[in-house]
Amino acid sequence: MSVEAVGIDQIKWDTNGLIVAVVQDAATRQVLTVAYMNAQSLQMTLSLGETVFWSRSRQALWHKGETSGNNQRVIQVSVDCDADALLIEVEPAGPACHTGETSCFHRILREESSRD
Amino acid sequence: MSVEAVGIDQIKWDTNGLIVAVVQDAATRQVLTVAYMNAQSLQMTLSLGETVFWSRSRQALWHKGETSGNNQRVIQVSVDCDADALLIEVEPAGPACHTGETSCFHRILREESSRD
Numbered sequence: 001m002s003v004e005a006v007g008i009d010q011i012k013w014d015t016n017g018l019i020v021a022v023v024q025d026a027a028t029r030q031v032l033t034v035a036y037m038n039a040q041s042l043q044m045t046l047s048l049g050e051t052v053f054w055s056r057s058r059q060a061l062w063h064k065g066e067t068s069g070n071n072q073r074v075i076q077v078s079v080d081c082d083a084d085a086l087l088i089e090v091e092p093a094g095p096a097c098h099t100g101e102t103s104c105f106h107r108i109l110r111e112e113s114s115r116d
Numbered sequence: 117m118s119v120e121a122v123g124i125d126q127i128k129w130d131t132n133g134l135i136v137a138v139v140q141d142a143a144t145r146q147v148l149t150v151a152y153m154n155a156q157s158l159q160m161t162l163s164l165g166e167t168v169f170w171s172r173s174r175q176a177l178w179h180k181g182e183t184s185g186n187n188q189r190v191i192q193v194s195v196d197c198d199a200d201a202l203l204i205e206v207e208p209a210g211p212a213c214h215t216g217e218t219s220c221f222h223r224i225l226r227e228e229s230s231r232d
Contacts, residue, residue, distance in 0.1 A: 029145035034201035078221040085150035087221040105194040
């Protein structure tokens with residue numbers, strides 16, 4: 001198991017200054033959410049020890065759980081091999097999804113088109 | 117546990133016609149890779165039962181394991197609550213990362229800048 005470390009200056013931000021972040025429950029290993037971070041939200045995530053994202057729809061910082069109380073305590077942050085994706089392992093205080101589901105990935109994809 | 121299903125026509129492709137896909141080992145629940153799919157690669161993934169991505173760097177279809185043999189058999193595909201991210205649970209035939217590591221997320225982020 002590699003223990004190589006990567007400095008924050010090596011992150012490859014996209015053309016909008018963002019990086020995709022996969023949030024995983026450190027205990028159950030369930031994938032909870034895919035969200036985005038800019039440099040400021042990543043710095044806040046690291047200093048607070050809780051996830052802070054950049055909301056692309058609201059174009060604003062989004063401290064997860066700030067209103068719901070369902071914040072996510074950060075256990076570890078990993079960077080992928082080409083430094084353009086983050087894996088954030090967390091201890092969640094409650095559901096990750098705004099629907100109340102534990103994970104945002106609570107729907108199965110089916111091949112045929114929807115009728116509803 | 118919800119068993120709601122989502123049709124492929126409900127996917128929200130980004131402005132480049134892509135969707136981000138998180139690949140997770142279905143057995144160990146390790147997050148292996150973050151990659152991207154366009155409509156064609158997603159259709160191929162579903163029909164082949166193996167992951168096929170869209171390589172943004174090469175601007176080409178990328179059937180994972182085609183040259184390395186390390187393909188990923190698809191167990192389940194989930195869609196997130198706003199239909200702009202996929203979670204692909206797989207049974208991998210070998211390492212996901214081109215470095216030979218099991219996962220592309222084999223490096224820890226450290227807050228300070230790198231010296232190397």
